[in-house]
Amino acid sequence: MSQDLDITMKSQENQKKYKFMKAALKEAQKAADKEEVPVGAVVVYQDKIIARAHNMRENKQIFHGHAEFLAMMKAQKKMKSWRLEDCEIYVTMEPCPMCAGAMIQSRIKKVYYGVADKKSGVATSICHLFDLPFNHKVETEGLIMHKESEKILKSFFQKLRER
Numbered sequence: 603m604s605q606d607l608d609i610t611m612k613s614q615e616n617q618k619k620y621k622f623m624k625a626a627l628k629e630a631q632k633a634a635d636k637e638e639v640p641v642g643a644v645v646v647y648q649d650k651i652i653a654r655a656h657n658m659r660e661n662k663q664i665f666h667g668h669a670e671f672l673a674m675m676k677a678q679k680k681m682k683s684w685r686l687e688d689c690e691i692y693v694t695m696e697p698c699p700m701c702a703g704a705m706i707q708s709r710i711k712k713v714y715y716g717v718a719d720k721k722s723g724v725a726t727s728i729c730h731l732f733d734l735p736f737n738h739k740v741e742t743e744g745l746i747m748h749k750e751s752e753k754i755l756k757s758f759f760q761k762l763r764e765r
């Protein structure tokens with residue numbers, strides 16, 4: 603492959619990543635507006651968003667109300683299958699063990715995440731869960747637009763403290 607073509611393809615790939623992560627950030631903002639910890643997620647199939655969700659744990663009082671978990675539930679409904687092997691997920695924060703487990707169980711192809719979560723992230727922060735030899739390997743790519751994700755989280759917690 604010529605170098606120019608390689609660069610063009612890389613930049614198209616990056617544009618795609620930003621586009622979908624921006625959609626996930628939009629979801630995160632919706633969570634903030636509902637006084638939820640602002641995390642958002644979208645599931646992508648054949649370059650199209652098939653499911654969007656944001657954190658709803660407080661409003662719904664469900665422990666699995668994390669953005670990426672809810673987005674995957676919507677995606678399996680849309681796909682009429684629990685197998686999401688041709689789907690990719692974009693989430694604004696590093697997944698927790700529950701959501702990472704759901705990604706492995708649903709055979710998600712790849713997860714793109716934003717800011718690292720030092721307290722419960724299992725892609726790299728607490729452990730490298732996705733690197734363990736499970737029956738399904740989820741590809742990961744972190745720190746996509748992580749500054750934007752972090753900004754939304756920081757301003758949310760800042761507002762909470764000011765109350």
Ligand SMILES: [Zn+2]
Binds near residue numbers: 668699701
């Ligand atoms: Zn989670």
